[in-house]
Amino acid sequence: MNGTIRLNARQYEDLLKLVYLGNFLINNYRSEKPVSRFDDLESYLFSLAKDYGLAQALDMDAETGVVYPSREFSQAEELNEYIDDFVDNSFWDELVQRLTGRDLYRKYDEETVEAMSWDELRKIEEPIQRRYSAEIEKHGLENLEIVNRKAN
Numbered sequence: 001m002n003g004t005i006r007l008n009a010r011q012y013e014d015l016l017k018l019v020y021l022g023n024f025l026i027n028n029y030r031s032e033k034p035v036s037r038f039d040d041l042e043s044y045l046f047s048l049a050k051d052y053g054l055a056q057a058l059d060m061d062a063e064t065g066v067v068y069p070s071r072e073f074s075q076a077e078e079l080n081e082y083i084d085d086f087v088d089n090s091f092w093d094e095l096v097q098r099l100t101g102r103d104l105y106r107k108y109d110e111e112t113v114e115a116m117s118w119d120e121l122r123k124i125e126e127p128i129q130r131r132y133s134a135e136i137e138k139h140g141l142e143n144l145e146i147v148n149r150k151a152n
Contacts, residue, residue: 016046019045026038046067
């Protein structure tokens, strides 16, 4: 089924930003095996930019005719702030989650953790997460050190 979506110029520009950010999230680290359907959709939507007065948002490969976001568009301060915020928050969240998981598995074996109910697991994890979150909020990476633990 093909349909029509009607967008004003502002909505279209916002759609391009969302598509660019989504494709960045999905394909930025997949240079070997990009998800081509998202690249293709991004290319198609950017190919319509001239119709909305946004010709500066697109570039085209002269040999292949593939349309892609222009350097001006992709390096816009607004988009880079969204990416930086996402990366920064993801880093801290992931760090807390991984440290919590590490501590959990140091205290309990995998079988015990897997047998825990969601409520049991949450009761054990929450104080650990709060401790790491408070430490990171107060000191960032300042107190994080690599300790050489010898295997027993």
